[in-house]
Structure formats: structure tokens, C-alpha cells
Amino acid sequence: MQPMELPRVDAALLGQWCARHLASPVAAERFRAGRLSLVVGARLADGRQIVVKVRAPEPRVVHCFAVHSALYAAGFPAPEPILPPTPLGRWTATVEALVEGGGQAPTSGRDPRPYAAALASTVRLAAPLAARVDLDPKPSWNRWDHDEPGVWPTAADAFPTATGPEWLERAGRAARERLAACREPYVIGHGEWLPENFRWRGEELYVAYDWDSLILAPEAVLAGFAAAYVAPSAEESAAFLAAYEAVAEREFGPDERAAAWAANLWVRGGKALREVVAGEPVRALEEGEARRLAKLAGA
Incomplete structure (x- = not known):
């Protein structure tokens, strides 16, 4: 690509x-x-x-x-x-x-519950369409299932096929293997939870943009992807997953939870790779955190 x-x-x-x-x-x-x-x-x-x-x-x-x-x-x-x-x-x-207004974050700041509620609402309302739409190929930051050579897919707005340090390559391979093992049903959700894609009023989502970032994936994988954006540490991501289970009124099984952590590792690893390619300090994911996330993913 x-x-x-x-x-x-x-x-x-x-x-x-x-x-x-x-x-x-x-x-x-x-x-x-x-x-x-x-x-x-x-x-x-x-x-x-x-x-x-x-x-x-x-x-x-x-x-x-x-x-x-x-x-x-x-x-x-x-x-x-x-x-x-x-x-x-x-x-x-x-x-x-054109919809204007709203704040870049809920009034509660980093509380994961408003974000989890917005994702759960998307999944619930879009569920009837999941079997009738084709949302592939996923955007590069979600495209763990690519068929390109190497661990990481080519980013549409970056340099072609890039590799990172060996620890980052190992992390990407571990995430891909665990995500490939997940056999849960696919549902629809937003795949890029950047602050500029969402506006808030109080604790309620006011408007969501960038609907080209919709993807099909298991529900726990969607939650893991979202957590990597809005809860960028293992502790915060664990709180996000717990909040999602609460608002969705369901509990992830062990395999789903492992897949959620693999998705989290994939997104954060991809961000780290972009930093490497750009010659910037690697802040999105450190080697020790990568090993920790891979362990949580059972990989």
C-alpha cells in the first residue's frame, strides 16, 4: 500500500x-x-x-x-x-x-466513563448493520490484519513500510498473534478516539466526527483500541475497560480481555513506530510497558 x-x-x-x-x-x-x-x-x-x-x-x-x-x-x-x-x-x-461548539473533553477530564458510554452507544446502535457492511481495509492504526510484509502496515500519510527497534517489532508481532486468535463476533465502532474527533457538553457526547474511521472488530478489541487513545497507560486502560463493561452491562471473558490488551498494544505500538520514523523521542510506548501489555494480552 x-x-x-x-x-x-x-x-x-x-x-x-x-x-x-x-x-x-x-x-x-x-x-x-x-x-x-x-x-x-x-x-x-x-x-x-x-x-x-x-x-x-x-x-x-x-x-x-x-x-x-x-x-x-x-x-x-x-x-x-x-x-x-x-x-x-x-x-x-x-x-x-457543520456542527460547531462543545468542549474537547468531558468536564470530568480523564474519567473514562463518558468515553466508554459513547463507544457502547455506537456499538449498540450500529449492531444491526454489522453483517451488512464491509469496512475493510481498516485505517492503518487499526489494521493489524494486513497482508503486507513486515509487522506494521504502511501508514497512508507516512513513510512506506517501516521497522522499529527489535522490542517494538516483538510487541507488534505479539499483538497481531493475539488479535488473530480472537474469535468473537464482529461489531461496528469508531476506531480513532483522537480528541479532535469528539466534542462534549458536560459529561455527554455533543458530536462525533470522522466517520471514515469506522471499523468492524470484536467488541473487546474496539474497547482496547479506544482505551489506547483516551487512557494511555496500563492503569488507565484497565479503568476504561472496567467502565466499558459497566455501561455495556456485560463482562469480558478472559480471551476477550486478552484481545483488548492486544488491541491497546497495537495502537500504542503504532504510535511509537511513527515517532521512530519521524526521528522523535519515543513516548507513546516504552519497552517495559510493551512487555507489560504483551503479558496482559497473554502473548
């Missing part, structure tokens, strides 16, 4: 596209951003405030939009979907309502 090219769409083309597909041209652009996709916030001439997301045309984009739409219809706090994947030059674009 080659690093992904960030789409380039000039304002004139975007305005024409909106006039054709949304019956209103762009009156003003609010912002442009993007890491793996081009994201443009705009005000249309008819007053609507929208976000256009432009990326490579992949089948998973269609399925992600379908799940996003179903979650919105079920009352989950997601932006209103306006236009499904539609060609824009050689790219594909979707449109959703």
Missing part, C-alpha cells in the same frame, strides 16, 4: 460541484483542513453551513456513510449526513452539516 495523496480541489471546482449536487454554490469557505482527506467547511449561498470531505473513491467510504446515516437516524450525536459519496473529479466527496 502506497502513502495516500491528499486531494487537491480548488474553490471554483468545489463551488460548481456544490451548485450541481446541493442546488446552491459556495458563498464562502470557512476552513480547509486534512490529514488523510481534504475537509472543507463552507457556507452555501442559501445559508446552509456544510462540511465537504474529499478522499479517494473506495468501497468502504460508501459503507461508512451508510453506518453514519443510520446512527444519525437513530439519534446518535453525529453531524447530519447530506450527500452520500459522489464523484468530484477523480475523487469522491460526501457532505454533512
Whole structure:
């Protein structure tokens, strides 16, 4: 897999596209951003405030939009979907309502319960779609089941195939082996719990963004992935998993809990690899912590 090219769409083309597909041209652009996709916030001439997301045309984009739409219809706090994947030059674009406001974290700060409740709600509401959508290939940070050479997959926005120090390679292999051994049913959840993807009001999730990061995975694996972002230590991750079990009203079995720790190790190891490739100090995962997580994963 080659690093992904960030789409380039000039304002004139975007305005024409909106006039054709949304019956209103762009009156003003609010912002442009993007890491793996081009994201443009705009005000249309008819007053609507929208976000256009432009990326490579992949089948998973269609399925992600379908799940996003179903979650919105079920009352989950997601932006209103306006236009499904539609060609824009050689790219594909979707449109959703612009939702602003909210804080970057719940008022309780690092308390894992609001995050666990948001993930559990996603899993519950999206459950009917799990057997009907194809969300592969997963984003690189979740793609432990890749078929590329080496331990780690190519990141779409980074250097091609990279290797880390031997302890990090061992950690990645251990995580992959344990995740491959998990035979629990697959469910749908958000795979990238970065702060910028979520906004909060008090303890309640106000809005969740980046629905291209949906993945199919066992429930415990989704919890382990999420914990690696919002609870970045073994102790905090253990509290997150306990909080998730409480709000989901179910208890993970020994194999599920091991898979959750393997997922946690995979995400944190991937972050550490990016630091290595960038020549930065490795802070996401230390060697001793990697051994500890691998032991918790039973690997």
C-alpha cells in the first residue's frame, strides 16, 4: 500500500460541484483542513453551513456513510449526513452539516466513563448493520490484519513500510498473534478516539466526527483500541475497560480481555513506530510497558 495523496480541489471546482449536487454554490469557505482527506467547511449561498470531505473513491467510504446515516437516524450525536459519496473529479466527496461548539473533553477530564458510554452507544446502535457492511481495509492504526510484509502496515500519510527497534517489532508481532486468535463476533465502532474527533457538553457526547474511521472488530478489541487513545497507560486502560463493561452491562471473558490488551498494544505500538520514523523521542510506548501489555494480552 502506497502513502495516500491528499486531494487537491480548488474553490471554483468545489463551488460548481456544490451548485450541481446541493442546488446552491459556495458563498464562502470557512476552513480547509486534512490529514488523510481534504475537509472543507463552507457556507452555501442559501445559508446552509456544510462540511465537504474529499478522499479517494473506495468501497468502504460508501459503507461508512451508510453506518453514519443510520446512527444519525437513530439519534446518535453525529453531524447530519447530506450527500452520500459522489464523484468530484477523480475523487469522491460526501457532505454533512457543520456542527460547531462543545468542549474537547468531558468536564470530568480523564474519567473514562463518558468515553466508554459513547463507544457502547455506537456499538449498540450500529449492531444491526454489522453483517451488512464491509469496512475493510481498516485505517492503518487499526489494521493489524494486513497482508503486507513486515509487522506494521504502511501508514497512508507516512513513510512506506517501516521497522522499529527489535522490542517494538516483538510487541507488534505479539499483538497481531493475539488479535488473530480472537474469535468473537464482529461489531461496528469508531476506531480513532483522537480528541479532535469528539466534542462534549458536560459529561455527554455533543458530536462525533470522522466517520471514515469506522471499523468492524470484536467488541473487546474496539474497547482496547479506544482505551489506547483516551487512557494511555496500563492503569488507565484497565479503568476504561472496567467502565466499558459497566455501561455495556456485560463482562469480558478472559480471551476477550486478552484481545483488548492486544488491541491497546497495537495502537500504542503504532504510535511509537511513527515517532521512530519521524526521528522523535519515543513516548507513546516504552519497552517495559510493551512487555507489560504483551503479558496482559497473554502473548
